[in-house]
Amino acid sequence: MSVDKNFVVKNGLEVSVDLIFADATNRRVGIASTIPTSSLDVNGNLVVSDGANISGIATITDTLRVGSGGTTLTVENSNGTLGVNTTSSSDFTVDIQRRTGAGATAVNVEGNVIVSGDLLPTNLSVSGIGSIITKAVLAGVSTFDASGVVVSVESLQQLLLAMEVD
16 A cells, blocks of 8 residues: 655654654654654664764763764763863863874964963973973973073073073
């Protein structure tokens, strides 16, 4: 039997109990919900295999994981952390790891960076103008190149004394 007519639902639709529910009055559809709170309300897991396009605001109330198991990006709302190229970011508020096989640079910033608090880099490279407002504590091998002048840690102590920086 074939039907040569559009399928029309005028007052609502319910398929099985809690499987699909259409609320024609409020223009809402619930999947596994008989009380849809938005245009499409899915109560359970959602799998999109060919991509999803979201225009507007997407709200994640628990955890957002991008990549296999969150290996590219993990945002954990419960503890307010963000991890890039790591599955767990609970040790730091923001944890950015270098990708396997990538170059030595994990973070590249074009523009200004303001740090309030301690900056504890293992390897820090600054090109352009770098300003230290209060105090710098340097340990290990440090080289400063400004207009062809190279300053080592030993001669930096003399430079700091000359600049009256403690």
